Amino acid sequence: MKLVVRIVVVAVTVAAVGFGVAACKGKSSPPPKTYQVRGVVQHVPTTVPPALVVRHEAIDHFVHSDGVAAGMHSMTMTLRLHDKVAAGNVKTGDKIAFDLDVNWGRTPPLLITTLKKLPAKTELQFRKSKGSKHKH
Numbered sequence: 001m002k003l004v005v006r007i008v009v010v011a012v013t014v015a016a017v018g019f020g021v022a023a024c025k026g027k028s029s030p031p032p033k034t035y036q037v038r039g040v041v042q043h044v045p046t047t048v049p050p051a052l053v054v055r056h057e058a059i060d061h062f063v064h065s066d067g068v069a070a071g072m073h074s075m076t077m078t079l080r081l082h083d084k085v086a087a088g089n090v091k092t093g094d095k096i097a098f099d100l101d102v103n104w105g106r107t108p109p110l111l112i113t114t115l116k117k118l119p120a121k122t123e124l125q126f127r128k129s130k131g132s133k134h135k136h
């Protein structure tokens with residue numbers, strides 16, 4: 001009986017290692033994805049190409065470069081604007097909604113592709129994200 005248990009444990013371990021190796025072999029990026037995100041502008045850098053420093057709400061099930069939809073917690077990050085997006089009248093303290101286009105095969109992988117101001121009274125929620133540890 002004990003031997004059977006041991007054989008099962010070894011078999012499961014071999015399968016898990018094999019799966020891990022197979023996962024690491026895939027060099028191709030996960031498919032591009034666009035997320036609707038809200039946040040508050042912390043800073044408008046005068047850089048070219050333009051970017052915004054945004055504290056964004058959690059992005060549930062955000063897919064990372066390894067293909068895992070682990071989500072992204074609320075955080076402050078510098079996000080580049082797509083050429084067609086004008087930061088125009090957006091200033092520090094503004095609440096915004098934007099499309100965040102993510103393509104891990106591109107530089108930079110994260111780009112704001114649409115941008116609009118939200119009413120000042122909009123309530124944002126900064127929390128941890130929901131995510132899964134499974135590949136999609």
Ligand SMILES: [Cu+2]
Nearest residue numbers: 056072075077
């Ligand atoms: Cu982030």
